[in-house]
Amino acid sequence: RMLDAVIDFLPSPVDIPPVKGELENGEEAERKASDEEKFSSLAFKIMTDPFVGQLIFFRVYSGVVNSGDTLLNSTKGKKERLGRILQMHANQREEIKEVRAGDIAAAVGLKEAT
Numbered sequence: 001r002m003l004d005a006v007i008d009f010l011p012s013p014v015d016i017p018p019v020k021g022e023l024e025n026g027e028e029a030e031r032k033a034s035d036e037e038k039f040s041s042l043a044f045k046i047m048t049d050p051f052v053g054q055l056i057f058f059r060v061y062s063g064v065v066n067s068g069d070t071l072l073n074s075t076k077g078k079k080e081r082l083g084r085i086l087q088m089h090a091n092q093r094e095e096i097k098e099v100r101a102g103d104i105a106a107a108v109g110l111k112e113a114t
Contacts, residue, residue: 013102019061022074031062035100039063039071043113047106052093055086055106056113066098073112083109 018030021040031037045057065071067085072078086093086106099105107113 024072024074033101034062035064037062037101039065039069041065043107043110046113052084052086052108054110054113055108056110057088057104057106060099060101060103060105062101064098064100067096071110073110076112076114078112080110080112082107 013033016033018032019040020028020030023029031040040061040063041058042061043056043058047055047057049055065082065085067082069082070079071082073080084107085096085099086108087096088106093106096105
């Protein structure tokens, strides 16, 4: 019933307005929720796991990113390599190779996120 209500009453990710952010050069940019757009995401939680170390939970707003890709931390103005990507299932994790627009995952290996 709960998921039926979510489907019936909440907007689809493709129906929401574009997300606004900042490019590497400081210019403002907008990205639609689409795999075809350039990658953009928001890190919303940092947690320490005794087995894998620091996990950064993030939501992908647009584009696709693969483990091993280089990302820009717009808050710090620094680039860093994305190590592993984990899909979290309660207290279990599954390593995946990529995430797409709308996905929520956890990143391992990002040292600049705080």
